[in-house]
Amino acid sequence: MNLTDYVRQVSLEDFGLVFKHEAFWNQRLRTTGGRFFPKDGHLDFNPKMYEAVDELTFRKIVRHELCHYHLYDAGKGYKHGDADFKRLLARVDGLRYAPKLKEQAPRYYYQCQSCGQIYPRKRRMNTSKFRCGKCREKLVLLEEREF
Numbered sequence: 829m830n831l832t833d834y835v836r837q838v839s840l841e842d843f844g845l846v847f848k849h850e851a852f853w854n855q856r857l858r859t860t861g862g863r864f865f866p867k868d869g870h871l872d873f874n875p876k877m878y879e880a881v882d883e884l885t886f887r888k889i890v891r892h893e894l895c896h897y898h899l900y901d902a903g904k905g906y907k908h909g910d911a912d913f914k915r916l917l918a919r920v921d922g923l924r925y926a927p928k929l930k931e932q933a934p935r936y937y938y939q940c941q942s943c944g945q946i947y948p949r950k951r952r953m954n955t956s957k958f959r960c961g962k963c964r965e966k967l968v969l970l971e972e973r974e975f
Contacts (some may be wrong), residue, residue: 838887842891853875863893938970943962953967
């Protein structure tokens with residue numbers, strides 16, 4: 829079953845309403861579970877969220893986006909702060925916030941040549957531009973962790 833068919837099934841079972849548009853995976857989403865686009869009615873979902881959480885939690889994320897979709901379609905308050913949205917989300921047991929994904933571990937470790945202070949970093953840094961925050965001496969790259 830593809831994503832659009834799954835969203836249509838959830839819409840019928842949990843809302844009793846038809847989802848008439850398309851649903852897509854969006855690799856660029858980072859912290860959110862999904863997005864609703866009022867302009868054309870389609871939904872985007874985070875594939876990383878789908879892989880990280882169980883099926884029930886992902887279904888709750890789909891319900892959240894469908895709340896936006898169906899309320900907008902009905903001409904009611906579809907934004908997060910609107911009372912209509914909060915009521916419908918509670919009624920269908922959707923998630924208010926997306927679950928936190930596992931945080932990425934540091935990939936680079938830099939050490940001061942003088943005082944030995946270690947700096948874990950997710951992104952590489954230019955050691956000719958940056959110095960130790962304690963003693964202002966040069967930093968050296970200790971290791972690069974492979975994923």
